[in-house]
Amino acid sequence: SGKQVITATQMLDSMINHPRPTRAETTDVANAIYQGTSAIMLSGETAAGMYPVEALRTMVKIAVRIEQSIDYAENFRKSKRIEDPDVTTAISHATCMTALDLKAKAILTVTVTGRTPKMISKYRPGCLIAGCCVSEQVCRQLSLAWGVQPMLVKEEYSSEILCLRAIEAAKKYKFVDDSDTIVFTAGVPLGKPGGTNLIRACVVGDF
Structure with a gap:
């Protein structure tokens, strides 16, 4: 149908208080890309977290790396x-x-x-x-x-x-x-x- 799917909420939740994500969170972001989501979104990590820029960079880094590995x-x-x-x-x-x-x-x-x-x-x-x-x-x-x-x-x-x-x-x-x-x-x-x-x-x- 061509509808957009946004995957969000607590994707890198630990980065609200820590500069690096957990392995499970990294896997969750990667799986969302593999499964074909249209967009991934941060919420509390950037709205109220201590490391908003680091969280954004981390999510982009994961997304780009996974995208490059997919044979579309x-x-x-x-x-x-x-x-x-x-x-x-x-x-x-x-x-x-x-x-x-x-x-x-x-x-x-x-x-x-x-x-x-x-x-x-x-x-x-x-x-x-x-x-x-x-x-x-x-x-x-x-x-x-x-x-x-x-x-x-x-x-x-x-x-x-x-x-x-x-x-x-x-x-x-x-x-x-x-x-x-x-x-x-x-x-x-x-x-x-x-x-x-x-x-x-x-x-x-x-x-």
């Missing part, structure tokens, strides 16, 4: 076939497959509601997902989606211009450079919620 490409290949997909779901799955086959640096998706990047995120493609939004609210909502980097772009009425704006934004944030292969997905005509129907692959510098 293999997991995607082993994933179950979609049954009775709608157009957005099918396009999202095909986008991930294309990105995997081309070893793309990023997937760029233009979204009105945020559903398409969330669906792409669901399949854990293993590359960056740049969610290009014309709404600040949707941009904020996408911050919780796994692997999604939301970018606010100016609304356009031409798919070509919007593609260009999305690529310019991705380059500005240093997500991609001219030599990278990307997969672009959007809906044509633009601005129609649930209208994702386009996949396009290209090298950034050739666009």
